[in-house]
Amino acid sequence: MDYFIYIIAAGIVFVWSMIVQTRLKSNVARGSRIRAASGITANEVVEQMLREHDVMGITIEHKPGQMTDCYSPKEGKIYLSDTTYGQDTIAAIAIAAHECGHAVQDHENMALYEFRQLLAPFAGISSRVGPWLVIIGVVLSAYLDRNGDTGFGWTLSTIGIVVYFVAFLFYLVMLPVERNASSRAYKDMKQAGWVSDDQLSLAHKVLRSAGDTYAVALASSAVTLIRLLALRGGRRGRR
Ligand SMILES: [Zn+2]
Numbered sequence: 001m002d003y004f005i006y007i008i009a010a011g012i013v014f015v016w017s018m019i020v021q022t023r024l025k026s027n028v029a030r031g032s033r034i035r036a037a038s039g040i041t042a043n044e045v046v047e048q049m050l051r052e053h054d055v056m057g058i059t060i061e062h063k064p065g066q067m068t069d070c071y072s073p074k075e076g077k078i079y080l081s082d083t084t085y086g087q088d089t090i091a092a093i094a095i096a097a098h099e100c101g102h103a104v105q106d107h108e109n110m111a112l113y114e115f116r117q118l119l120a121p122f123a124g125i126s127s128r129v130g131p132w133l134v135i136i137g138v139v140l141s142a143y144l145d146r147n148g149d150t151g152f153g154w155t156l157s158t159i160g161i162v163v164y165f166v167a168f169l170f171y172l173v174m175l176p177v178e179r180n181a182s183s184r185a186y187k188d189m190k191q192a193g194w195v196s197d198d199q200l201s202l203a204h205k206v207l208r209s210a211g212d213t214y215a216v217a218l219a220s221s222a223v224t225l226i227r228l229l230a231l232r233g234g235r236r237g238r239r
Contacts, residue, residue: 002230006223006226006227006230009223009226010223010227013216013219013220013223016216016219017213017216017220020209020212020213020215020216021213023209023212024209024210024212024213027091027202027205027206027209028083028091028206028209028210030091030202031089031090031091031092031094031202031203031205031206032083032087032089032090032091032092033089034089034090034199034202035088035089035090036088036089036090036093036194036195036196036199037195037196037199038193038194038195038196039088040088040093040194041086041087041088041092042080042084042085042086042087042088042092042093042095042096043060043080043085043086043096045093045096045097045100045189045194046058046060046078046080046096046097046099046100047060048192049097049100049104049188049192050100050103050104052188052192053104053107053108054107055100055103055104055107057076058076058077058078058103059076059077059078060077060078060079060080060085061077061078061079061080062079062080062082062085062086063079063080063081063085064081064082065081065082066081066082066083067081068081068082069081069084069095069096069098069099070099071099071100071102071103071106073102073103073106073117078096078099078100078103079099080092080095080096080099081095084096090195090199090202090203090206091203091206093189093194093195093203094185094186094189094195094203094206094207095206095210097184097185097186097188097189097194098181098182098185098207098210099181100184100185100188101180101181101182101183101184101185102177102181104184105177105180105181105184110177110180112173112176112177112180113177113180115173116170116173116174116177119166119169119170119173120170122166122167122170123166123167123170123171124167126163126164126165126166126167126170127164127167127221129160129163130160130161130162130163130164130165130166130167130228131160131164131224131228132160133156133157133159133160133163134156134157134160134161134164134228134231134232135160135231136153136156136160137153137154137155137156137157137158137159137160137232138153138157138231138232139153140152140153140156141153141154141157154232157228157231157232158232160228160232161225161228161229161232164224164225164228165225167221168221168222168224168225171214171217171218171221172218172221174214174217174218175211175214175215175218178210178211178214179211179214182207182208182210182211185207186200186203186204186207189203
């Protein structure tokens with residue numbers, strides 16, 4: 001029964017992720033075909049937005065590839081992808097403004113952003129190692145049960161869950177940080193008139209659908225966490 005619920009939940013998240021990915025692709029494709037009414041380029045948007053928020057010392061660089069746009073606080077750089085760098089489309093402007101939103105968050109020492117940065121180096125490894133520790137712990141537990149449980153397997157599984165929790169926490173914090181960067185981008189876009197009023201809704205859709213991918217990541221991580229907890233179970237055979 002337990003497993004059945006997990007399969008249903010994982011299935012729902014999978015279908016949802018497909019919908020979100022398709023919607024993102026189509027919104028970015030539409031936004032990349034239409035040039036912004038103001039004629040401004042993504043690079044100029046970055047320069048203006050940074051200046052507006054008194055963020056100094058950030059340079060813009062081209063990062064070849066699709067969706068490679070990102071802000072690197074360590075390098076003090078905003079990387080823009082093939083479809084963003086030097087482009088004047090609605091999608092390019094929205095994405096560039098979003099990355100600027102992260103630079104502004106960093107500049108303002110936004111607590112959630114700083115917390116995300118703190119977790120970032122560990123998130124990848126903890127999401128890979130955590131589940132394995134739980135599985136090894138469960139297997140050991142089953143073996144040790146026959147030979148008198150020492151509680152070692154259960155403890156190892158618990159450590160695995162704590163390790164995985166770091167990844168879950170990362171996704172939990174990432175969602176509001178991403179939404180915040182997008183709302184900053186949208187606000188500045190609207191105020192500065194980088195796109196016309198009737199282009200705003202498409203720009204908003206691009207930002208919104210990109211943000212939804214983080215909601216999917218969080219849901220997927222929550223399902224895994226619940227599954228790991230169920231797999232470990234309560235502590236049995238304790239003497
Ligand atoms: Zn972002």
